[in-house]
Amino acid sequence: MKRILPLAAAALLVSCAAPLPVGERPKLSERDLDEVTAVLKRDFHERGQAKMERVELDEVQRLCNVHADNPPAEQARALEAKLLAAIPFPSGSLIGDWKAGEKIAQSGRGAMWSDKPGEAAGGSCYNCHELSPKTTSFGTIGPSLRGFGKLRGSTPEMQRYAYGKIWNAKAYNLCSQMPRLGHSKTLTEQQIKDLVALLLDPASPVNQ
């Protein structure tokens, strides 16, 4: 009995180790975020244009991480309004050249450590969205944008919406999966205008 007891106790200890929370999304605290950021600082290194400052979380990332992309509506609205007010809308028409826009939409390059700094980036649009009917290899993480301008017209308000959404998608939906292509300095003002043309120009293949 004496000999068996410690063994039984050991077996009990092992079986007491709770099963790992497989398949469960953990609730993350601000402290968890700081812990992960510290791990990233320790275990990652800068390479090319991907500098270490990229592991620092901004206000948007913090709020979305803590609430698993579902932040309290009031807080989300307030931050969205702040982001919207910070978008540098150019004056005049926001419609550029849809042909240039199509090239930008096709390109998945930009902002990676493997991309040459200063070289024109793409928007990776087709990675997630359907656009021109000629491109059948489109992703489905984002909604289909086929016929975007045909359905909505190309009024100044619609140009502004399309431009703003591409410049900072988080200003319209705080925890959107879409990157902030202007805010992150991935795309230039002219490139975003060209993408607006791809979406809104009646001659664009998106609207055929």
Place this chain on the structure above:
Amino acid sequence: MRAVALLAAVALAGPAAAQSQFEKYQQMTAEGSPVELFEMEGEALWRKPQGPRNVSLEKCDLGKGPGVLQGAYAALPRYFADADRVMDAETRILHCMVALQGRSLAEASKRLFGNADNPSEMEYLTAYVAGHSRGVRMTPGTEHPKERAAFALGQKLFYHRAGAWDFSCTSCHGQENKRIRMSELPVLDRPEDARPIVATWPAYRVSNSQLKTMQWRINDCYRQMRMPEPNFGSEATIALNLFLTATGQGAAYNGPGTKR
């Protein structure tokens, strides 16, 4: 041999129409895979005396005892008392290059990712080691406190949005039935999705004619997430690997695999 097994599996699965185009493509690529050539080259490297001590890796302890290859890959990542840390296959192989062969970490780490013309020593060796787990159930370490800590960290990393494009692993691997371009995306925090994935790395990627390791897979995800580069074998990469492997544990290892 493997093509026969695959055909049999397809026959059992019913008419080909039940397969997606993507699955058909995967099957076709698997039939012409050069994975076994990588395993053979890996065996030669495993047995080759190298480093200042001029010894081979044949005494390397991958968790099942010195020199035991059978089933070792399927039980990784796991905690190793001699290093007092959790390690995956690549990290452990690197550890053996240093501890057994007397090589410097810098020299052994010089070229961990190869290219189509010149695969790396690490890629060959990982293929060789992994090949000895075919058919073995995946049982990564989940009991030791450091293994449990690694799982918890990996889980946090998986959901952590950061970087220039605000991506986390879930940006691509968090929703069912989504694609990037034509690539179908597994939801990697779901056991049923994770199982076939973790059971087939390392893998030969037809699109770039290279055998790639799990360390590479994690590295290249972070590249596309617009993040800085993870250090090879760092705690973060192993934590993520353990999280994914523990989520997909229980499947019979079926690699090295072949992917698009």
